[in-house]
Amino acid sequence: MTVIAARGLRKDFTVRVRRGRWRRETRNVAAVDGIDLSVEAGEMVGYIGPNGAGKSTTLKMFTGVLYPSGGEVRVCGFEPVPERVRMARRIGVVFGQRSQLWWDLPLRDSFDLLRHIYRVPAGDHAARFDRCRRLLDLDGFLDRPVRQLSLGQRMRGELTAALLHGPQVLFLDEPTIGLDVVSKQAVREFLADLGSTGDTTLVLTTHDLADIERLCHRLVVVDSGHIVHDGTLDDLHARYGSRRRVVVDLDEPLPELLTAPGAELEATASGGRRLTYALTGAPGPLLAALAGTGLLRDVSIQEPEIEDVVARLYTSKIR
């Protein structure tokens, strides 16, 4: 079942630019410039891109907050803005920098209030709440007003709040922003667990690529309002030539250049005692050849860094 279907989705903003003392010029800026995206039930999709790429704007169009300037979008079969109220029951939203909770009330009261707002049967609500309480370790701060919670605690509260009505899709906008390592870990574990059951579709935007590596099988990269990549992480590596590397330490420099199929010498250091090969195929032939020299002291294989790939993707304008 298709949970999200977007075709040619656009959002233009008019921006006023000062030109001289009195003159203002209005310009149309496309924050989202024709996005086609289809997400199936149970998928976990990472939505990444540099600041200002249009990630949040897209998410806000999916969730019915913003009205698209053009194109079509259906979420859970609904048209987000006109059918906002009905759609809202089917989706959960966590915006890292916006709270959904009631600032002056104890966390527990927010959850109770949400039960009535979403008209969730008491039994379902209790079961979901119990699960979140256990997995997110909420017991220590349930009775504290939200304004007194730490960011990590609040975020765990937000996650619970977004899930109590059993949404089909959970949208997360930078759910780990500003969290410490332990809280990040806790949030990721929880989301991984949630996604693994296949009942909830997850769409998350993030700047922390560890979130993506841990959680998302599918990666959508946007830049300047366009989708520049849509596929798995491996696809991304393959497409942008990010390769695994073999770093070799030798007892002494090799008398002559060693070559092997599927490997290219990329760098030489320490007077020829450290060689770095980029792999284009399997590492076997290279390792066998190296072992044959009798000079091999140490070898390590480095996986490509997703950060590098993405940084290259953001800066190089390959489309």
Add this chain to the structure above:
Amino acid sequence: MAEARPYLRLFASQVRGQAQYRASLWLDLVGSFLIGLLDLSGVVVLFRAGGRVAGFTTAEALLVAALATIGFALADLVVGNMDTIRNLVRTGRMDAVLLRPLGAFGQLVAMDFQPRRAGRLAVALTLLPLAAAWAGVHWTPARLAVALLAILGGSLLFGAIFTGTGTVAFWWIDSGEFGNSFTYGGRDFAAYPVGVYGSVFRRIFAYGLGLGFAGYYPALLLLGRPDPLGAPAWFAWLTPAVGLAACAAAALLWRAGIRRYRSTGS
């Protein structure tokens, strides 16, 4: 009724949240009562000084003011927080409102109920029968009906003005005091017999915005006197229609505003 329940819950939670600041609530209530008195005493001062202004005695003018103020205060109590839309828009907190499966308008009303605004309503409600007695109004069923319809229509009209001017923030975030000049300014306008105003002013506000219908025309009927400017007596019955028309216009503006909402970056 089942439809209203989530809003009532929201409202109750808002009251509970506010109850944490109890001293502030009482101070606000007393303050708004005093301000209400002060507002209406302005009418008295003006008419005392002038004896008769535009053909109206102090008592008659007070009746106009009391009627208009009740309508205003009722609207203020329910939708007076619409001028905070600009804060919600500027900070992006409007997002949270739009993410819940409830109407945005109902949520705004339920989320920010200010009991302190009841002070002004209490003043005007007390004053209405007093002013009527002072001005020598002979109550008949028809006159009672006109008074009630005037209050209903007036609150709809002012409610529409609150909503309409608050909605402007979707286009113009720094709308600042723009809305207040229509809401509080409108209240002040409606509190005086329209004869005291110059004709351009009168045309724009009394007829264009319908503010003459909030207090003046119904008060004329209660007093049993014709309009010195020649408006027919049945104008007094039009207040609810004027209120509804204003609400329809405000609703259109509201819908367009929600679509216009830009959120803020995050």
